[in-house]
Amino acid sequence: MDTVTKKYIENVKVNDxxxxxxxxxxxxxxxFPEALDVLWNMESIETVDVDGEAIGLNIEHQSTLWHATPFAMIFLLRIFKKALEERTQNEVAQYLAEQLVELFTVIAECIRDGLMLEHVDPLLNFEDMLNEEYLWSEEYDEDEDVLRYEEDDVFPDDLFFSFYYYSQQVLLLAIPLLDISDEGEANLLELISANRSV
Incomplete structure (x- = not known):
């Protein structure tokens, strides 16, 4: 991974x-900011379940990743790291760590499927996905969004592939955190590593 990407992943803030x-x-x-905050605080399994599911359902659907996915993955990785550090003293952290392994596995499978297809190069930098030309309107209008989805080039090819490529870059940083004695984490490690070699 190049140093610019690594630095961005490590330093970007939710408010950015x-x-x-x-x-x-x-x-x-x-x-997403509120939901990520709930996950970070790990106060109860119930709240973690509700907000974790809300994020999980919105960053992946039928092997498709979305514009928000790689950015959400940055903060989910930080939450995962914190959950691993606290899981021996906090049952919510243990539960959340297990749930994130499952979610990361789904994302890694999407990336694997995406990498198998013919694709263009991703955008040069992670934050290029936030260029004004790729962002949607400041004000949310459901009807306008529906119309935009009908455009042929709703997501330019390099932007769309970047959803997968940069999500994978985030997952690469999870490798040192994974425990090969845990079956779920070992499977995730194998997937991430296999994607790197594609």
Whole structure:
């Protein structure tokens, strides 16, 4: 991984991302900051379940990744790292870590499927996906969004492949955190590593 990408993943803040202008499975990622905050706090299994599912359903659908996916993955990786550090003292952290392994596995499978197809090169930098030309309107209008989806070039090829490529770059940083004695984590490690070699 190049140092620019690694530095961006490690340093970008939630408030740096225009979530309300990024697409998800069911609309926009406007509510992601609040949901990510709930996951970070790990206060109860119930709240983690609700907000974790809300994010999970909106960053992947039928092997398709979305504009919000690679950005959400950055913060989910940070949450995963914290959950691993706290899981021996906090049952919510243990539960969340297991759920994130499952979600990361789904994302890694999507990436694997995407890499098998013929594709263009991704955008040069992670943050290029936030260039004004790729962002959706400041004000959310469901009807306008529906019309935009009908355009032939709704996501230019290099932008669309970047959803997969940069999600994979985030997952590569999960490798040192994974425990090969845990079956789920070992499977995820194998998937991430296999994707790297495609």
């Amino acid at each position: 991302i225009p979530w309300h202008r990024l697409t998800t499975t069911y609309g926009r990622a406007t509510d």
